[in-house]
Amino acid sequence: MSELPLPPTTRTLGASGIAVSPIAWGMWRLAENGRTAADAAKLVHAALDAGITFLDTADIYGFDGSGGFGDAEALLGEVIAAEPALRDRMVLATKGGILPPLPYDQSADYLGAAVDASLRRLQVDSVDLWQIHRPDILAHPQETARVLDDAVASGKIRSLGVSNFTMAQTAALQHFLGNKLATTQPEISPLRIDCFENGELDQAMMLGLTPMAWSPLGGGRLAAPETARDKAVAAALDAVAQAQGVSRTVAAYSWLMAHPAGIVPIIGSQTPARIAEGAQALNVRWTRTDWYAVLVAARGERLP
Numbered sequence: 001m002s003e004l005p006l007p008p009t010t011r012t013l014g015a016s017g018i019a020v021s022p023i024a025w026g027m028w029r030l031a032e033n034g035r036t037a038a039d040a041a042k043l044v045h046a047a048l049d050a051g052i053t054f055l056d057t058a059d060i061y062g063f064d065g066s067g068g069f070g071d072a073e074a075l076l077g078e079v080i081a082a083e084p085a086l087r088d089r090m091v092l093a094t095k096g097g098i099l100p101p102l103p104y105d106q107s108a109d110y111l112g113a114a115v116d117a118s119l120r121r122l123q124v125d126s127v128d129l130w131q132i133h134r135p136d137i138l139a140h141p142q143e144t145a146r147v148l149d150d151a152v153a154s155g156k157i158r159s160l161g162v163s164n165f166t167m168a169q170t171a172a173l174q175h176f177l178g179n180k181l182a183t184t185q186p187e188i189s190p191l192r193i194d195c196f197e198n199g200e201l202d203q204a205m206m207l208g209l210t211p212m213a214w215s216p217l218g219g220g221r222l223a224a225p226e227t228a229r230d231k232a233v234a235a236a237l238d239a240v241a242q243a244q245g246v247s248r249t250v251a252a253y254s255w256l257m258a259h260p261a262g263i264v265p266i267i268g269s270q271t272p273a274r275i276a277e278g279a280q281a282l283n284v285r286w287t288r289t290d291w292y293a294v295l296v297a298a299r300g301e302r303l304p
């Protein structure tokens with residue numbers, strides 16, 4: 001049975017030359033549950049100590065529908081300010097372009113100010129990756145590209161990415177950008193398999209984008225599957241997990257990492273032990289048979 005290659009111990013963000021761990025840790029849920037900067041520092045340490053050096057946040061994280069915009073960035077900023085040496089140990093990614101109560105804004109004026117505001121909250125001079133969080137249909141990609149290229153030229157941003165973009169939106173933005181896009185961040189998980197067949201990952205490989213998978217456990221659904229489909233996917237993952245002595249969660253991350261596009265799963269847990277456990281995904285081996293068994297369970301029908 002042919003085995004798929006293990007993931008490398010580091011990946012680079014597109015053609016940027018920026019080396020990252022092949023697994024990221026995400027801070028969407030960081031500012032929940034009254035977490036203090038001391039609590040947040042424990043999570044940052046858990047990730048870094050496990051070799052998970054790629055940290056993903058966004059200016060909207062912490063917003064709860066009425067307030068809290070910027071709270072997750074600000075919390076990480078407090079952690080970095082208290083222990084500045086941490087900054088050099090992490091590859092720091094953030095996002096902007098969602099503005100409550102408006103949905104999206106990628107006008108040049110707004111984006112330029114949003115980048116500055118993120119840097120202020122994070123208490124850093126620059127971020128390693130800045131991503132447009134969701135596409136703004138009312139922004140011309142030429143205008144968006146100009147402000148992003150300016151932010152790279154001024155040293156505020158080291159590399160650029162998109163999230164939740166259609167393939168055409170990614171291509172249009174790249175057309176106008178002087179810099180090469182480094183990443184794309186769609187939702188991908190064993191429960192969300194659209195990207196495998198809709199061309200997004202093929203485009204990522206063609207353009208040399210590193211795909212980052214958001215909600216790699218389906219927002220936690222894989223840990224407690226309820227529907228027949230979710231249970232079938234969990235069972236296919238469990239078969240590999242049990243054979244190799246890892247958790248279903250770890251098997252799920254490694255399943256994504258086995259794809260040739262070099263998918264970087266973003267761990268969403270805010271529990272130190274679960275974050276650290278994610279690093280085990282580097283050692284899980286997949287055969288083609290086992291990999292496709294998960295895909296078939298997710299499709300709910302046999303392959304043609």
Ligand code: NAP
Binds near residue numbers: 029056057217221
């Ligand atoms: P996820 O890994 O799919 O779900 C994480 C949730 O599952 C957490 O609440 C976690 O709770 C829970 N969970 C339950 N059992 C778990 C177990 N055994 N192991 C691990 N987690 C378990 O990821 P996500 O939080 O939805 O998203 C991950 C990251 O993707 C975010 O932090 C963010 O960086 C990014 N994201 C991006 C977008 C976008 O539009 N670009 C959208 C959503 C997310 P505990 O904390 O208690 O472990």
